[in-house]
Amino acid sequence: MTSRSGDDFPFPYASTGDCYAIGIALPAVAMVVVGLRMYTRRTQRAALGADDWLIVGGLVSIIAMGICFIYGAATGAMGQPTPPPPDGLTDEEMLSYIDPGYEVLEKIQFPFQIFMMLAYAFIKMGIVAFYRRLFVVDKRSVFGIVTLVTQVVLVLWSLTFILLVIFPCGRHIWANWGATGDQLALCPVVFTSEYGLTGSDLILDVYIFLLPLPCVWKLHMTTQRKVMVSGILLLAAMAVAASIARLVVYVKAITLLTAGSDVDEKLVVTLGLYWSLLESGLALIAACLPTLSSLFFKKKGGKSLTMMLQSLRSVFSLRSSNRSVRSEDSQPIYLQRTFKVDVENGSSGQLAKPVETTGTGAAANAPYEVSRT
Incomplete structure (x- = not known):
C-alpha cells in the first residue's frame, strides 16, 4: 500500500504490486480451499450438495475478479496515479476529458462489479445452504422457513444490484466508462447505489453469520462444545471485518469525491475494488472452514465438526418425529x-x-x- 503527499484521502492506496498480488494470490488460495472442500466430501463418501455447487460458483466469480485485477495492473489502469490533464483545458473541456488509463479502469470496473455481485450472492447463499444441510430436518420448522426466506431475499438482493451495476445510466451503458460530464448528466444513481450496496452487504453478512447460533445454543450439550461449534461457524467474522473496512473506504471516498476534494479518483476506485475482492475471497475461505475442520481434527485424533454436527442433526431428527x-x-x-x-x-x-x-x-x-x- 502506498500514500501520496498532498492527497486528502486518509487511507493508503493499492500499488501495482498490490494489484498483482491480490489478483493472483487470493484466487489461487480460494482454488486450493475449494479443492480441499471437494476432497473432504470425497473422503466422507458424500454427494456434493447445493452448498458445494454455490461455493464453486463463488470461486469462478473470484477467479474472474482476479483476472480483472491482473489485466488492470498490466495495462497501468490499476495501481498507478492519474497523470495531470493537458494544459489549457477550459472548465467545459475538463468535464468532457477522460484520462485513457481511467477509461480502461472504468471498463474493467464494469464486469468486475457484475462478478463481484455474483460472488457475494453465491457465497452467501452457499453459507445458508450449508446451514440448511446441517440443521433443517423438517422444512416446515421455523429455522427451515427462515433460511428459505433468506435465500429468496439474497436472490432478489443480488439481482437488484446487478441491474443497478449494468443500468445506472439507463440505456446509456457506455456512460459507465464515459467522461465526468456524461456520468453527472446520465448516471444519477451511481453514488446512491454504492451506499446501498456496501451498507446492505454488511448487514447481510452479520445476519448470515449469526443465523445458526440460536440452533446451536438451544441444544442439550456442554457449554464447551457449544462454544467450540459456535467458534468454528463464526470464523467467517474475518469476512465481516473486510466488509466493514470496505464500507469505510467507500463512504470516505464518495464523501471526498462529491465534495471536490484533492483525491486521485483512479486510485480510489482501485482501492474500492481491492477491498471488494479481499472481502469475497475471505468470505469464500471462511465458508469452507467448517467443512475442512474434519481434516484438521482427523489428523489431531479428535472429533471433527462434521461428526459432532452429525450427532446434533440426529437430535433434530428425534425431536421432529415420534x-x-x-x-x-x-x-x-x-x-x-x-x-x-x-x-x-x-x-x-x-x-x-x-x-x-x-x-x-x-x-x-x-x-x-x-x-x-
Missing part, C-alpha cells in the same frame, strides 16, 4: 449413515458413541444407536 427413524432423509447429506433409534419408556434421550468397525462397504457404515423418551 417414531423410529431409518430414512436417509433425516441424516446429513455429507455423512449418509443408517441410524438405529430405540424408543424406551422412561429413558432419557442420550446419544451413544458410534459402533467401532473396521473395513469398508457395509461395515464402514456403522449404525449410531440413539435412544429417547
Whole structure:
C-alpha cells in the first residue's frame, strides 16, 4: 500500500504490486480451499450438495475478479496515479476529458462489479445452504422457513444490484466508462447505489453469520462444545471485518469525491475494488472452514465438526418425529449413515458413541444407536 503527499484521502492506496498480488494470490488460495472442500466430501463418501455447487460458483466469480485485477495492473489502469490533464483545458473541456488509463479502469470496473455481485450472492447463499444441510430436518420448522426466506431475499438482493451495476445510466451503458460530464448528466444513481450496496452487504453478512447460533445454543450439550461449534461457524467474522473496512473506504471516498476534494479518483476506485475482492475471497475461505475442520481434527485424533454436527442433526431428527427413524432423509447429506433409534419408556434421550468397525462397504457404515423418551 502506498500514500501520496498532498492527497486528502486518509487511507493508503493499492500499488501495482498490490494489484498483482491480490489478483493472483487470493484466487489461487480460494482454488486450493475449494479443492480441499471437494476432497473432504470425497473422503466422507458424500454427494456434493447445493452448498458445494454455490461455493464453486463463488470461486469462478473470484477467479474472474482476479483476472480483472491482473489485466488492470498490466495495462497501468490499476495501481498507478492519474497523470495531470493537458494544459489549457477550459472548465467545459475538463468535464468532457477522460484520462485513457481511467477509461480502461472504468471498463474493467464494469464486469468486475457484475462478478463481484455474483460472488457475494453465491457465497452467501452457499453459507445458508450449508446451514440448511446441517440443521433443517423438517422444512416446515421455523429455522427451515427462515433460511428459505433468506435465500429468496439474497436472490432478489443480488439481482437488484446487478441491474443497478449494468443500468445506472439507463440505456446509456457506455456512460459507465464515459467522461465526468456524461456520468453527472446520465448516471444519477451511481453514488446512491454504492451506499446501498456496501451498507446492505454488511448487514447481510452479520445476519448470515449469526443465523445458526440460536440452533446451536438451544441444544442439550456442554457449554464447551457449544462454544467450540459456535467458534468454528463464526470464523467467517474475518469476512465481516473486510466488509466493514470496505464500507469505510467507500463512504470516505464518495464523501471526498462529491465534495471536490484533492483525491486521485483512479486510485480510489482501485482501492474500492481491492477491498471488494479481499472481502469475497475471505468470505469464500471462511465458508469452507467448517467443512475442512474434519481434516484438521482427523489428523489431531479428535472429533471433527462434521461428526459432532452429525450427532446434533440426529437430535433434530428425534425431536421432529415420534417414531423410529431409518430414512436417509433425516441424516446429513455429507455423512449418509443408517441410524438405529430405540424408543424406551422412561429413558432419557442420550446419544451413544458410534459402533467401532473396521473395513469398508457395509461395515464402514456403522449404525449410531440413539435412544429417547
